[in-house]
Amino acid sequence: MDSPNQFWIRAILVFLSIIGIVILGRYLMLPDSWGQYGYYRGAYVDQEANKPLIHGTNQSCISCHNEVVELQNYHSHKNLSCETCHSSINTHIENGKKIADMDIKQGENQVNLCLKCHQKTVGRPENFPMIDRFEHLDKLKVKNTHTCDQCHTVHAPLENIDHVKKLRMLKETINEK
Amino acid sequence: MKNNIEINQNFIDKDRRGFIKKIIDGSIGGSLMLMIPMKSSLFAEVLSEDSNIKNYINPMNLKANYCFMVDVSACIGCGSCCVADRRENDVPEGSYRTWVERYVIDLLNTVHVDAPFGGELGYSNIPLNETIKEADIKEAFFVPKLCNMCEQPSCTQVCPVAATFTTPDGFVVVDTEHCVACGYCIQACPYGVRFINEKTHTADKCTWCYHRVRKGKLPACVNACPTHARKFGDLNDPNSEVAKIFNSKNRLTVLKEPLGNEPQLYYLNLHDEVI
Numbered sequence: 001m002d003s004p005n006q007f008w009i010r011a012i013l014v015f016l017s018i019i020g021i022v023i024l025g026r027y028l029m030l031p032d033s034w035g036q037y038g039y040y041r042g043a044y045v046d047q048e049a050n051k052p053l054i055h056g057t058n059q060s061c062i063s064c065h066n067e068v069v070e071l072q073n074y075h076s077h078k079n080l081s082c083e084t085c086h087s088s089i090n091t092h093i094e095n096g097k098k099i100a101d102m103d104i105k106q107g108e109n110q111v112n113l114c115l116k117c118h119q120k121t122v123g124r125p126e127n128f129p130m131i132d133r134f135e136h137l138d139k140l141k142v143k144n145t146h147t148c149d150q151c152h153t154v155h156a157p158l159e160n161i162d163h164v165k166k167l168r169m170l171k172e173t174i175n176e177k
Numbered sequence: 178m179k180n181n182i183e184i185n186q187n188f189i190d191k192d193r194r195g196f197i198k199k200i201i202d203g204s205i206g207g208s209l210m211l212m213i214p215m216k217s218s219l220f221a222e223v224l225s226e227d228s229n230i231k232n233y234i235n236p237m238n239l240k241a242n243y244c245f246m247v248d249v250s251a252c253i254g255c256g257s258c259c260v261a262d263r264r265e266n267d268v269p270e271g272s273y274r275t276w277v278e279r280y281v282i283d284l285l286n287t288v289h290v291d292a293p294f295g296g297e298l299g300y301s302n303i304p305l306n307e308t309i310k311e312a313d314i315k316e317a318f319f320v321p322k323l324c325n326m327c328e329q330p331s332c333t334q335v336c337p338v339a340a341t342f343t344t345p346d347g348f349v350v351v352d353t354e355h356c357v358a359c360g361y362c363i364q365a366c367p368y369g370v371r372f373i374n375e376k377t378h379t380a381d382k383c384t385w386c387y388h389r390v391r392k393g394k395l396p397a398c399v400n401a402c403p404t405h406a407r408k409f410g411d412l413n414d415p416n417s418e419v420a421k422i423f424n425s426k427n428r429l430t431v432l433k434e435p436l437g438n439e440p441q442l443y444y445l446n447l448h449d450e451v452i
Contacts, residue, residue, distance in 0.1 A: 037344070038342060038345075039339050039342070040340070040342035040352065041339075041354075044350070044352040044355070045237070045344050045350070046234070048350050048384065049234045049387060049388050049392075050234060051388035053265075053389060053392060053394070054265045054267075055261060055264065055265055055389075055401070057394060057395070057400060079404070080403050081261075081401050081403075083261065084257045084260075084261070084401045084403060088261075088265070116257075116299040116301055117255045119301035121254065121300050121301055122281065122305060122311065122317045123254055123300065123318055123319050124253045124319075125251065128253055128404070
């Protein structure tokens with residue numbers, strides 16, 4: 001026959017063993033950094049932060065390509081990231097050494113790249129400079145096969161055009177006199 | 178004018194002998210040196226510190242209140258942000274961490290929304306839906322979408338293994354080693370920004386480029402945006418652009434405000450039709 005005391009001892013033992021199993025289970029199964037910041041694996045925060053950079057910034061380009069960046073700062077393209085048109089910097093530089101040439105778009109590819117932003121499209125803000133390719137070429141009386149860079153410097157699209165305008169104005173004022 | 182040109186030509190003709198003399202004695206010679214082409218690879222070896230991609234991380238900025246702003250009126254729908262995002266975060270084809278939607282409102286106030294290829298190819302060559310006539314368009318605009326980085330996220334609440342959580346500095350991220358890809362968070366997210374990544378076989382989402390922010394750089398899409406429609410910064414820093422906009426008279430909106438998720442992604446000049 002069980003005495004009432006034996007019953008309580010058994011009940012307490014079962015209770016303690018459940019607590020023990022939970023503590024042991026948590027110790028074995030939860031990762032080390034669990035609960036470092038909250039109810040999650042704290043080490044992942046730094047793991048996420050440690051992912052390698054693929055893109056740099058324009059500051060990354062300036063040390064070698066100062067002249068291009070200066071030209072780009074001339075006018076409307078100054079806000080553009082170099083890597084928007086040329087591919088990301090990790091394809092070009094590794095550990096401070098050049099590993100491959102950057103992607104430079106020529107010919108039809110280049111026209112498509114320019115038109116990605118400057119094609120007349122429904123939904124674009126009206127004050128944004130937009131053209132229809134062939135309409136633009138017709139209006140300026142040049143061949144349909146012209147690419148953008150035959151008139152515009154791609155890094156500062158209005159630089160040489162402003163220059164020509166200034167020269168024209170100068171010429172006109174001289175003619176008037 | 179004509180006379181001027183003739184005079185100039187005469188001047189050049191007369192002075193040709195002098196010009197050659199100058200070249201020989203070296204005073205113009207220096208400038209001719211500039212015309213000898215030099216390979217840029219010669220310079221590429223000598224890189225300053227800045228050109229290296231810095232990979233050390235800064236400590237968490239716990240005082241910052243990071244926020245993202247999208248100026249809808251500036252977006253031109255070029256898709257550069259989506260391209261940069263795919264490259265930066267190695268997002269598999271067919272999934273989008275960020276995308277650009279096209280809203281077209283016609284004269285009958287019907288709203289047409291589409292986002293073919295997530296807007297990644299740009300909208301230059303993507304025609305409108307056949308049912309829309311160009312003459313009937315009242316308004317059209319582009320709306321970039323990305324993670325709202327809610328202060329009260331529904332996705333982290335439902336995760337059964339606590340694999341998605343808010344970091345101490347306020348970014349909602351997915352622990353790729355812990356996630357079991359059950360897909361609860363995908364259903365819970367009211368903004369539809371989560372997806373199952375085919376490469377890692379876990380849930381995945383936009384992290385506002387947490388790895389870039391910790392390295393002191395802007396998120397890849399903000400860096401790539403040509404019209405500066407995307408802005409990122411710290412609201413607690415009074416000199417930051419976002420704080421200036423936040424404290425100005427501009428009307429800022431968040432998506433699905435009544436849900437109470439308290440997004441930290443704000444839209445400028447957003448139309449009421451956008452959900």
